Amino acid sequence: MTQDPANTLKVAHQAFEHFTYGLETGEWQAFLDMLTEDFSLWFPMGKFHGLNVGKERAQEFFQYVSESFGSGITLTAVDRVTSNDQTVVFEFRDEGLLLGQPYKNRVAVSFDVCGDKICAYREYFGSDGKSY
Template identity: 35%
Template sequence: MADLVLKTARKAFDLFAEGWATGNFEPYIALLADEMTFWFPTGAHRGKFEGATGRQKMIAKCQDHVAAGDRLTLHPPQHILTDGDSVMFEFEADGLYADEPYKGHNAIAFEVKADKIVGFREYFGDLGA
């Protein structure tokens, strides 16, 4: 079970990173469960959302980044922490965000059930570009 959780979370991280780099989040979105928890700390998507609304908010966040032309490189994780069904990736990212250069230190936690993402939590700090 632990191997499947880590494998699924790693796939989600890699597809999420690919979405940021290319603007195509569809492969990542395909990994999301029909109902999930989405937690984001700031901006238009700030809050904690559950169920189908959580999934809708996660998708909206991805679509908004595509529409804005945001492009980031999510660098290989510096740390990967696991606890049961939760896997957290700590990494640096840089690129263009909100029409400004961005460089940040980020952590994203995925909750996994079977082979789907049922939870997403993101934490970040801007390191200055």
């Protein structure tokens, strides 16, 4: 299915706003409401390593993120946004406390857009979590 690139970007930006709000506050409902029922999530490590499927699994993942970051995580910069007809990638920097320890990182998250919903999420990070 071919999608309008402008709509893809609009939906992804709205989802990214809800995503960063979730990171900062632990309130994920607005982001979760944008996910399809068959949503897929790919994460590079830990108990959610690899492919995770379903909105319920996504809810478990984002709750785990909130528990890990306790006081929240702050997005400090968006370095790049790249998109095509269906996928938008946000490269950003964030910081906070991870399991009580200082955390700073560079992250890329990829949203696949299906109509007005997010149907897939992939996350990549490369630094050691201690500095940029």
